[in-house]
Every structure is written in structure tokens, then in C-alpha cells.
Amino acid sequence: MNEKRLPLLPASEYGAFKRAWENYGADPTWRERFSSDPVKCLGDFPEISDVYAAFKAIGMLSRRPFTENAAHQRQGFSPYYDEYMRRYEKVRAYLEERFREERFADKRLFRWNEIALRRARVQHGELRNTPTLLYYPLMFELSEGCSQQCPFCGLAAGRHVGDFLATPEHRQLWREILAASREILGDIAGEAACYFATEPLDNPDYEVLLSEFAAVMGNYPQTTTALAAGEPERIRALMSMMGRERMGLAALRFSARTLPEFRRIMELYSPEELADVEIIPNNPESGSLYSLSGRLYKKNLPPGKRNKGYSISCVAGFRVNMARQAVAFMEPVLPSDESPTGVQIRAERNFAAAGDYRKILREFIDRYAADRLPEDLPLMLAPTVTAREEERYVLFRGHGVSLRMGGNLYFRQAVRQLREKPGTLGELYGRLGIGEVVGADVRQKLQALYEKGYLALV
Numbered sequence: 466m467n468e469k470r471l472p473l474l475p476a477s478e479y480g481a482f483k484r485a486w487e488n489y490g491a492d493p494t495w496r497e498r499f500s501s502d503p504v505k506c507l508g509d510f511p512e513i514s515d516v517y518a519a520f521k522a523i524g525m526l527s528r529r530p531f532t533e534n535a536a537h538q539r540q541g542f543s544p545y546y547d548e549y550m551r552r553y554e555k556v557r558a559y560l561e562e563r564f565r566e567e568r569f570a571d572k573r574l575f576r577w578n579e580i581a582l583r584r585a586r587v588q589h590g591e592l593r594n595t596p597t598l599l600y601y602p603l604m605f606e607l608s609e610g611c612s613q614q615c616p617f618c619g620l621a622a623g624r625h626v627g628d629f630l631a632t633p634e635h636r637q638l639w640r641e642i643l644a645a646s647r648e649i650l651g652d653i654a655g656e657a658a659c660y661f662a663t664e665p666l667d668n669p670d671y672e673v674l675l676s677e678f679a680a681v682m683g684n685y686p687q688t689t690t691a692l693a694a695g696e697p698e699r700i701r702a703l704m705s706m707m708g709r710e711r712m713g714l715a716a717l718r719f720s721a722r723t724l725p726e727f728r729r730i731m732e733l734y735s736p737e738e739l740a741d742v743e744i745i746p747n748n749p750e751s752g753s754l755y756s757l758s759g760r761l762y763k764k765n766l767p768p769g770k771r772n773k774g775y776s777i778s779c780v781a782g783f784r785v786n787m788a789r790q791a792v793a794f795m796e797p798v799l800p801s802d803e804s805p806t807g808v809q810i811r812a813e814r815n816f817a818a819a820g821d822y823r824k825i826l827r828e829f830i831d832r833y834a835a836d837r838l839p840e841d842l843p844l845m846l847a848p849t850v851t852a853r854e855e856e857r858y859v860l861f862r863g864h865g866v867s868l869r870m871g872g873n874l875y876f877r878q879a880v881r882q883l884r885e886k887p888g889t890l891g892e893l894y895g896r897l898g899i900g901e902v903v904g905a906d907v908r909q910k911l912q913a914l915y916e917k918g919y920l921a922l923v
């Protein structure tokens with residue numbers, strides 16, 4: 466970023482620019498009007514004081530050379546682009562700070578989470594261009610299923626069948642579960658969102674449970690809702706509950722599923738009100754991508770829509786469903802016949818009280834948060850990774866990335882074996898006819914491959 470920054474824009478002016486940019490991304494009619502007469506189109510927003518600078522900023526954000534002079538595209542030239550980037554960097558710095566190792570009480574979970582992220586980036590090149598991608602080690606669901614049944618739902622959320630209501634008993638259990646999560650996972654537990662394959666506002670007591678969350682964790686978690694067009698007053702109350710400072714850190718996002726819904730959101734809320742709210746244009750006409758997972762697994766996309774071939778899940782760790790009182794350990798994987806939602810669930814267990822919950826968390830970390838290669842879980846080359854022998858090296862290729870690794874004959878044979886069939890370390894040693902001592906070098910090499918994301922556990 467430029468050292469010299471332009472002065473901050475008022476929220477009303479930034480909100481107006483942001484709205485123009487959102488219209489450009491989501492609404493083809495608006496985009497056409499903008500393309501034929503941008504000055505007139507941006508003139509619809511009286512708060513935008515420099516229409517030409519706003520025009521340039523939209524060009525910079527959409528990476529289209531709207532201006533002939535390439536120097537005009539540089540960062541910081543437009544106050545609107547500058548403000549956009551300033552806000553983006555603030556959120557990024559906040560998340561980096563919140564996800565650092567010291568905030569994980571169990572360092573194995575931190576390291577395993579990093580390995581899962583590295584593996585995803587080896588398997589799918591687009592994820593390497595997403596520096597803000599984070600895998601959350603904990604996520605809560607406060608309902609069972611989702612009322613919205615969006616046709617593109619990457620998690621194929623089931624029908625909404627119930628909620629974890631804020632009865633006095635449930636509030637007590639919720640506080641205990643939150644405290645246990647914080648005790649075992651550390652302060653990182655405070656980043657857990659309270660939705661996954663659920664719509665948070667399906668639960669009529671969502672806000673009550675959120676304020677309990679804030680009381681235990683000291684933080685309001687991030688909320689993404691598809692009900693912005695249906696419940697504006699409830700959402701305004703949620704915004705004021707979160708407060709201006711938290712709202713400035715990407716605490717609230719709206720999913721707009723159809724063009725009429727997008728337009729309705731634009732009508733219901735002023736640009737200034739949404740200056741800090743991220744709008745996710747999920748309508749088919751928008752430029753955003755759909756994941757070919759969940760309900761779209763092996764389906765055709767709407768005409769002109771592009772896809773992303775990776776999971777939309779961002780949980781590598783625990784998903785806790787409070788309505789079913791069940792905790793699962795899971796990680797994102799490439800969507801496949803075995804895992805069409807792009808979520809691999811390693812294990813799931815019910816809990817009756819915070820005591821069981823604590824035990825399950827510990828047991829799942831011991832068993833599945835493997836930062837070292839486990840003895841009893843089979844290894845395999847990560848899906849999409851290939852291995853080719855080249856004299857004394859093996860060349861591993863992921864999606865647009867590769868790694869050349871030298872090793873002795875046994876290492877090369879072990880890789881050959883893994884190409885054919887997954888196996889535990891013990892099975893591999895058996896197939897190679899070697900013991901622990903000779904196998905130590907093989908183990909070390911496989912460990913390095915695992916940490917770099919080229920190996921996976923079955």
C-alpha cells in the first residue's frame with residue numbers, strides 16, 4: 466500500500482460509492498447503463514463528490530482499464546479505491562491478529578489447521594490467490610437445517626426442522642459449552658460464527674444467544690444472513706447490538722440470492738447504513754462464482770455462470786450443532802462422490818452436558834488434529850496431486866504448483882505404493898519389508914510432504 470493515504474471519506478460518501486460498485490457487480494441492467502453513460506449513472510448518487518474518481522475506482526476494482534492512462538489505475542489514486550482498500554486491510558489485519566498461534570490453546574490444532582489450509586491451496590490454485598482465506602477451528606449451528614433451501618447451496622443444507630431456543634436450561638448449557646470451548650480451544654473460540662449449514666435468523670432467539678456468546682467470548686461473532694430483505698427491523702437491531710466498531714470489522718454480511726432480492730435490499734437500506742455490510746451477490750446474473758458442491762454437485766450452472774471447484778466450507782475443526790447437541794470434527798476437501806458438499810466429517814458424537822462435550826473435544830483433537838503423521842490413519846496423495854519419479858527425485862504436482870523432493874530408494878518405493886493404494890505408516894513399512902529404524906528416513910520425508918500439503922489422511 467501507499468504510505469501516503471488520502472483523507473478518510475465520510476460513511477455517506479463511501480456508502481454511495483460502495484453501492485455503485487455493488488450494482489455494477491450484481492445488476493446487469495445497471496451495468497449496461499453504467500457502460501453507456503457512467504457519469505450520468507454515478508450522478509444518481511449525490512453523495513459522490515467526484516464522479517470521475519468513482520468511475521476510475523470501479524475500473525480498478527473490476528480490473529478493467531476504463532482510463533487510457535495506466536498510471537491512473539495505480540493504487541491510492543482514487544479516494545474511493547483508497548477507502549475501499551483501507552477498510553479491506555483493516556479487516557485483514559484484524560483477522561490475522563485474531564488467528565495467530567498464541568490464541569490457540571492447543572498448538573496441535575493450530576498446526577493441523579494450517580496443514581489443512583496448505584493442502585487446500587496445493588489442490589486448488591485459486592485458493593492460493595485468496596490471501597484472506599482462513600479455516601475456522603470452531604463453528605456453531607443454532608438450528609437444525611435451513612428454511613431457505615437455496616438452489617445453489619454448496620452445503621446442501623437440509624430442511625429446517627428446529628431451533629435451539631433460549632430457554633433458561635438452554636441458556637445455561639450454551640454458556641457452559643461456550644466456556645468449555647474457550648477453555649479447550651483458547652481465545653480463538655471467540656471467532657466461531659453461529660451458523661454453518663443454517664440460516665442464523667431462522668432461530669428466533671439468535672440475538673439472545675449471540676449476546677451470551679459476547680458475554681463469554683468478549684466478541685460478537687460474524688453473521689451472514691439471507692434474510693436481509695425480509696427482516697430489516699430485526700437486522701437494524703442486530704447492527705446496533707454489535708456496535709459501530711465491530712460492524713467496521715466485517716461483522717455482518719447479506720447474501721442476495723436473486724436480482725429482485727438484491728434490488729429490494731438496496732431499497733430497504735440506505736447506502737450509509739450498509740457502508741460496513743458486505744453484500745454477497747449470489748444471484749445468477751452476478752459475476753460471483755458458485756461452488757460445484759452440495760446442491761450443485763454434478764449439476765449444470767445457469768448460463769454464463771462460472772464455478773469454483775472447491776468447497777465453500779471454511780471449517781477445519783469442530784462444528785457444534787446445539788439443536789441436536791452433536792459435535793463433529795471435519796475439514797474442507799474437494800467435492801467428490803464421497804463428499805459432495807466438500808466436507809469430510811471424521812467423526813460426530815452427541816453430548817448431554819458440558820462435561821461430555823469437553824471430553825469429546827479433547828478426544829477429537831488427540832485423534833484427528835494430526836500435526837504429526839498418525840500411526841493408525843491411512844495416508845494417501847492428496848486428491849489432484851500426482852507424483853512422477855525422476856532419477857533420484859520425485860516430482861509432486863498439485864494444481865499449478867509442484868515440489869521436487871529427493872529421497873532414498875525406500876522413500877521412492879513408498880511414494881509408488883501410495884500412488885497405488887493408501888496405507889498407514891505400518892502398512893507401508895510392511896509392504897516395503899522395512900522396520901522402524903530403516904523407515905525413519907521415509908517417515909521424515911512423508912512428514913515433510915504432509916506438512917506442505919501434498920499428502921492427506923484417508
Ligand code: SF4
Nearest residue numbers: 611613614615618663
Ligand atoms: S446457502 Fe445458506 S441460506 Fe441458502 S440454503 Fe444454504 S445454508 Fe441456507
